[in-house]
Amino acid sequence: xxxxxxxxxxxxxxxxxxxxxxxxxxxxxxxxMFGFAPTNDIWIRILGLFAFCAGMLYxxxxxxxxxxxxxxxxxxxxxxxxGMVGIVLFLPANPMLILIGSVDLFxxxxxxxxxRNSS
Numbered sequence: 001x002x003x004x005x006x007x008x009x010x011x012x013x014x015x016x017x018x019x020x021x022x023x024x025x026x027x028x029x030x031x032x033m034f035g036f037a038p039t040n041d042i043w044i045r046i047l048g049l050f051a052f053c054a055g056m057l058y059x060x061x062x063x064x065x066x067x068x069x070x071x072x073x074x075x076x077x078x079x080x081x082x083g084m085v086g087i088v089l090f091l092p093a094n095p096m097l098i099l100i101g102s103v104d105l106f107x108x109x110x111x112x113x114x115x116r117n118s119s
Contacts, residue, residue: 005067005114008062008111009073015103016052022048023047024045027045034100057069058073076108077108077111078104081098083101085101
């Protein structure tokens with residue numbers, strides 16, 4: 001049976017893999033939803049592949065209750081959110097990036113709360 005912390009990471013993995021697949025195969029769908037211009041640039045697809053592969057790690061670690069991974073994932077997702085905020089503040093970037101990063105922040109907070117409650 002998965003712990004509540006494992007579930008938070010396991011469920012987050014579906015977001016990562018789903019976002020990854022969309023960016024890999026139909027990137028302009030998600031780009032348009034967030035107000036970005038359509039693109040044929042290969043880098044968005046590479047990002048999608050990376051996100052999908054990272055999602056596979058979250059899936060596996062959630063299923064196998066990898067506590068060390070759960071702990072580092074909290075910091076990693078908060079850093080990702082802060083990076084998105086920094087990009088928007090200091091570079092000419094669409095503020096919708098903060099919304100994308102917010103999913104990571106909320107996932108990190110959920111995992112952090114479950115970690116705190118389990119100790």
